[in-house]
Amino acid sequence: MLRKFISWIKALFRKKTLYGYKTVEDVPDRMKDKMVYLISNQGYVWQCVLLCPCGCGKKLYTNLMDDFDPCWKYVIEDKTISLKPSIDRLVGCKSHFFLKHGKIIWC
Numbered sequence: 500m501l502r503k504f505i506s507w508i509k510a511l512f513r514k515k516t517l518y519g520y521k522t523v524e525d526v527p528d529r530m531k532d533k534m535v536y537l538i539s540n541q542g543y544v545w546q547c548v549l550l551c552p553c554g555c556g557k558k559l560y561t562n563l564m565d566d567f568d569p570c571w572k573y574v575i576e577d578k579t580i581s582l583k584p585s586i587d588r589l590v591g592c593k594s595h596f597f598l599k600h601g602k603i604i605w606c
């Protein structure tokens with residue numbers, strides 16, 4: 500009984516700490532923390548946007564079109580999202596991190 504309760508709490512915690520993802524047509528005005536927005540145009544996902552994980556509140560836009568540089572790739576595995584390569588902000592908070600399987604890995 501207690502063991503079940505603990506695993507339930509752990510699952511809840513895991514869910515809260517992992518990044519989710521959502522396909523949308525436009526960047527929402529109010530973005531949620533720990534959510535990667537996949538911007539899609541007629542089924543083609545060309546950009547992804549997330550709030551900077553440092554908490555500075557900046558929206559980070561990553562291009563997914565390989566015709567343009569820099570370009571990122573996203574992978575969805577086991578209902579978690581990963582982005583390649585890392586996101587490196589050269590201005591402002593200068594955050595540098597990977598998003599792997601829904602987790603932020605600071606560089």
Ligand SMILES: [Zn+2]
Pocket residue numbers: 551552553554555556557592593594
């Ligand atoms: Zn930041």
